[in-house]
Amino acid sequence: MIAKKYYILLFLLFTACSIAAQSFTITGKVTDEKGKPLVGANIFLKGTVIGTATNSKGEFELSKLKNNSYTLIISMIGYEKKEINLSFSDTKSQHLTIKLKKESVRVDQVVVTASKHKNEIKNLPVSVSVITSERINEKNFVTLDQALRYEPGVVITKDQISIRGSSGYTVGAGTRVLTAIDGIPLYTGDSGEIIWQLIPPSEIDRVEVVKGAASSMYGTTAMGGVVNLISKDITSKPLTYVKMFAGSYTKPSYDEWKWSNSLQSYYGATVSHSRTIGKLGITGLFSYFQDDGYRKNDWEKRYSGYLKAAYNFSESTSLTLIGSGYSRDKGTFTYWKGLNDALLPPDNEIGQTIPSDRFVIGLLFNHMFSDKVSMLIKPSLYNSYWYDASESSNSSKSNLYRTEVQVNWKLAEGSLLISGIEGRYNIVTSSIFGDRSSDGFGVYTQWEYHLSKAFLFTLGARYDYSKLDTLKSSDNVSPKVGLNYKLTKATILRASAGKGFRAPTLAEAFTSTTTSGITVKPNPNLQSETSYSFEIGVNQTFSQIFSVDLALFDNEYHNFIDPIIDPDDSKIVFENITRARVRGLELSGNLTLLNKKLNLKAGYTLLNSEDLETGKALKYRPQHSFVISGDYQIGYFSCGFDYRYNSRVEEIDDALVDFGLVPDGDERVNINVLDLRAGYRFMFGELPLQLFLNANNVLNYNYVEMIGNLAPIANYSLSLDFMF
Amino acid sequence: MKFYFIIILAAIILVSCDGGLAPTEPGLENKTGFGGTITFVGNWDPEITQTNIVLFKDPLLSEADFNIQNLRYLSTAIPFGTTEYSYNSIDSILFGNVEAGKYAYLAVVQTKAEQISMDRKDWFVVGVYQSEGAEPGEITIEENKFKFDVNIVCDFNNPPPQPPGGE
Numbered sequence: 001m002i003a004k005k006y007y008i009l010l011f012l013l014f015t016a017c018s019i020a021a022q023s024f025t026i027t028g029k030v031t032d033e034k035g036k037p038l039v040g041a042n043i044f045l046k047g048t049v050i051g052t053a054t055n056s057k058g059e060f061e062l063s064k065l066k067n068n069s070y071t072l073i074i075s076m077i078g079y080e081k082k083e084i085n086l087s088f089s090d091t092k093s094q095h096l097t098i099k100l101k102k103e104s105v106r107v108d109q110v111v112v113t114a115s116k117h118k119n120e121i122k123n124l125p126v127s128v129s130v131i132t133s134e135r136i137n138e139k140n141f142v143t144l145d146q147a148l149r150y151e152p153g154v155v156i157t158k159d160q161i162s163i164r165g166s167s168g169y170t171v172g173a174g175t176r177v178l179t180a181i182d183g184i185p186l187y188t189g190d191s192g193e194i195i196w197q198l199i200p201p202s203e204i205d206r207v208e209v210v211k212g213a214a215s216s217m218y219g220t221t222a223m224g225g226v227v228n229l230i231s232k233d234i235t236s237k238p239l240t241y242v243k244m245f246a247g248s249y250t251k252p253s254y255d256e257w258k259w260s261n262s263l264q265s266y267y268g269a270t271v272s273h274s275r276t277i278g279k280l281g282i283t284g285l286f287s288y289f290q291d292d293g294y295r296k297n298d299w300e301k302r303y304s305g306y307l308k309a310a311y312n313f314s315e316s317t318s319l320t321l322i323g324s325g326y327s328r329d330k331g332t333f334t335y336w337k338g339l340n341d342a343l344l345p346p347d348n349e350i351g352q353t354i355p356s357d358r359f360v361i362g363l364l365f366n367h368m369f370s371d372k373v374s375m376l377i378k379p380s381l382y383n384s385y386w387y388d389a390s391e392s393s394n395s396s397k398s399n400l401y402r403t404e405v406q407v408n409w410k411l412a413e414g415s416l417l418i419s420g421i422e423g424r425y426n427i428v429t430s431s432i433f434g435d436r437s438s439d440g441f442g443v444y445t446q447w448e449y450h451l452s453k454a455f456l457f458t459l460g461a462r463y464d465y466s467k468l469d470t471l472k473s474s475d476n477v478s479p480k481v482g483l484n485y486k487l488t489k490a491t492i493l494r495a496s497a498g499k500g501f502r503a504p505t506l507a508e509a510f511t512s513t514t515t516s517g518i519t520v521k522p523n524p525n526l527q528s529e530t531s532y533s534f535e536i537g538v539n540q541t542f543s544q545i546f547s548v549d550l551a552l553f554d555n556e557y558h559n560f561i562d563p564i565i566d567p568d569d570s571k572i573v574f575e576n577i578t579r580a581r582v583r584g585l586e587l588s589g590n591l592t593l594l595n596k597k598l599n600l601k602a603g604y605t606l607l608n609s610e611d612l613e614t615g616k617a618l619k620y621r622p623q624h625s626f627v628i629s630g631d632y633q634i635g636y637f638s639c640g641f642d643y644r645y646n647s648r649v650e651e652i653d654d655a656l657v658d659f660g661l662v663p664d665g666d667e668r669v670n671i672n673v674l675d676l677r678a679g680y681r682f683m684f685g686e687l688p689l690q691l692f693l694n695a696n697n698v699l700n701y702n703y704v705e706m707i708g709n710l711a712p713i714a715n716y717s718l719s720l721d722f723m724f
Numbered sequence: 725m726k727f728y729f730i731i732i733l734a735a736i737i738l739v740s741c742d743g744g745l746a747p748t749e750p751g752l753e754n755k756t757g758f759g760g761t762i763t764f765v766g767n768w769d770p771e772i773t774q775t776n777i778v779l780f781k782d783p784l785l786s787e788a789d790f791n792i793q794n795l796r797y798l799s800t801a802i803p804f805g806t807t808e809y810s811y812n813s814i815d816s817i818l819f820g821n822v823e824a825g826k827y828a829y830l831a832v833v834q835t836k837a838e839q840i841s842m843d844r845k846d847w848f849v850v851g852v853y854q855s856e857g858a859e860p861g862e863i864t865i866e867e868n869k870f871k872f873d874v875n876i877v878c879d880f881n882n883p884p885p886q887p888p889g890g891e
Contacts, residue, residue, distance in 0.1 A: 351807035702744035
């Protein structure tokens with residue numbers, strides 16, 4: 001009798017396990033309207049964390065699905081999003097053929113950065129723009145700051161980013177724009193600077209740029225905005241990607257600047273592989289880059305590695321690891337020797353190098369408690385080491401640990417609460433900053449509420465506490481309010497007001513060094529800087545082929561941190577300027593012509609910056625900036641151009657020139673840069689190949705972004721990539 | 725119509741651009757002089773006090789030829805420890821105006837002396853200019869024509885033959 005019960009129980013268990021083990025598979029192919037496979041299209045199951053991307057043939061697979069009905073979301077930048085409802089009744093697998101329509105005007109792009117959840121740009125109360133992976137690849141950008149130079153409202157001075165005039169330029173000092181990869185911050189623990197070389201451009205799906213203060217969500221360093229690099233998804237089927245490129249700089253414009261008998265070149269190669277095995281997906285990348293440099297002693301050699309691994313525990317729980325690092329050796333070139341020797345550094349820098357090793361590693365643990373509540377935990381570590389192999393022998397090692405816990409809670413239909421807590425600890429061992437540590441934490445919350453279908457109201461605030469070694473601790477509350485109103489289907493109004501804040505970096509407070517004749521001294525009394533930012537904007541779609549966006553902004557800065565030269569001892573020191581103001585407008589537009597074959601994109605930014613103490617403009621802020629890009633595509637052939645103009649900056653570091661530290665340092669002009677490109681996509685047997693020819697600065701226009709630093713002269717490159 | 729827009733835009737860009745920054749005194753190529761790169765191979769002797777480029781009109785056949793009348797160009801001091809040094813006879817000038825003509829000896833010299841003198845014994849040659857088909861050190865400067873790529877390699881481990889009079 002007992003044995004019989006035992007067998008019945010076993011039978012029931014077996015049956016239950018069989019039912020529980022039943023799983024479903026969705027396979028498919030995503031193409032454009034003409035049937036051309038779309039590579040890298042995103043496929044997500046709505047309400048889950050499960051997703052994938054299409055491979056080189058446009059194919060995808062989602063397997064081991066537990067439920068018998070799903071809503072499939074298919075999206076790709078440049079194409080209209082599609083949702084498909086699926087149910088498995090008497091079959092365990094389904095195969096789909098999905099065609100995506102090309103978007104004419106990209107106002108319904110989905111971004112994640114502005115409000116820390118997926119949201120369409122047209123729903124946001126702030127200005128956001130997106131750079132696609134397609135553009136990054138076509139232009140053969142070696143680092144992503146090169147791509148940002150062509151975004152309206154963004155100015156890159158050498159390698160430091162400024163959004164709407166938020167920053168100028170200071171060697172080795174902090175940023176006012178938070179840069180992150182999948183939300184994991186990417187600034188060093190010692191100097192707080194962005195190292196663009198750390199992230200391989202080929203693994204980035206898109207770059208999201210949030211313009212204006214974002215401290216209410218992101219805390220310190222997001223005072224001027226956020227640049228979030230969204231990594232590519234791991235592919236479901238094995239995919240190997242190979243890219244090779246080589247380029248050469250032309251002769252300098254003047255014989256006086258010629259410093260070598262041979263043309264200087266640059267080249268690189270990248271190999272990556274992505275695949276999913278069961279519940280584990282993995283992407284690994286290795287790349288090498290070498291640049292002889294168009295300037296003497298400005299060479300670079302760099303090995304990079306990148307790893308992304310994701311494990312889906314269930315439909316509601318996943319863990320993703322992202323790691324990226326490099327080992328680099330680079331020649332030293334701080335300022336030119338003089339305008340007559342614009343491509344030469346001072347004699348004492350010849351032969352000097354700055355080797356550096358850096359890596360960032362982060363985890364993204366995502367769990368959905370229900371359809372309404374989800375949680376994201378993001379611990380990360382940024383390790384940075386550099387050594388100045390010159391007479392100064394300066395070196396610095398830093399470890400920045402961060403953890404953030406974010407909870408998104410859908411209170412009701414049209415009502416979403418995003419809350420989080422973030423902590424950080426930073427430890428630095430350095431010959432110029434000293435042995436220092438800093439820590440801090442932040443708590444934030446933001447409520448998004450649809451007052452009506454057309455009216456979105458956003459209200460949020462963040463509290464931050466910051467302690468920088470021996471400096472007095474500081475805290476700050478950054479509130480923000482935003483409105484988005486769809487006046488008509490074609491007219492969207494937006495407005496936002498918020499407070500931003502930035503704690504000084506260890507470098508700004510404690511640097512004590514002399515290099516290239518320039519001495520920097522510490523300022524133990526440095527305080528946090530704050531800003532109040534306001535924006536109103538309108539987005540107007542005139543037809544399916546033409547749209548414009550206008551934004552007016554006003555940023556008021558208090559205790560603005562800027563380097564000055566102390567007249568008593570001629571040393572550089574970071575000080576709090578009492579007040580500064582940056583006002584302006586940004587006008588951008590998209591135009592599609594010739595049956596969507598020709599796309600034009602342009603942007604103009606007017607910037608009025610002012611140090612309210614002195615009445616002068618802020619340093620390194622061009623008053624007028626203009627960018628225009630054009631792309632023409634016919635069949636497998638494409639070509640395009642990019643032009644950017646920045647007016648001559650009014651104010652620079654005059655003291656560096658007056659004290660003779662940068663010979664001819666006041667020599668600067670308007671910036672006029674024209675780039676041309678052509679591409680050809682073709683099949684070599686079963687292999688899809690892409691070939692791009694880029695001609696950068698074709699007019700060989702000579703200009704500086706940062707004083708005493710001639711920007712890259714004309715150069716040409718050829719790149720080839722394929723995947724299998 | 726649409727292409728006209730692009731053409732007009734391209735024309736505006738091209739017209740609006742001059743060349744941008746230029747050397748403060750352009751036209752080096754039309755000046756009488758020479759310039760190039762000095763490359764140093766090996767370790768610098770820590771006792772070196774000064775390194776210069778020198779140009780003599782007549783050959784250094786005896787110790788007496790190493791004199792101020794024969795010296796026609798003396799560069800500014802090359803920084804200690806440098807691996808590469810770019811110079812030109814117009815900017816990097818401490819002494820002497822280079823005139824057009826044929827010169828017998830262009831070299832890089834070093835001294836360990838505390839005080840700079842024209843005593844031949846104080847100096848030793850670490851690199852000599854060599855142009856194709858000419859004697860070591862020989863160089864010809866043309867009127868109103870700048871001679872580029874006058875490069876000299878100084879191999880500390882393999883010094884060149886020394887002119888008479890040295891130690």
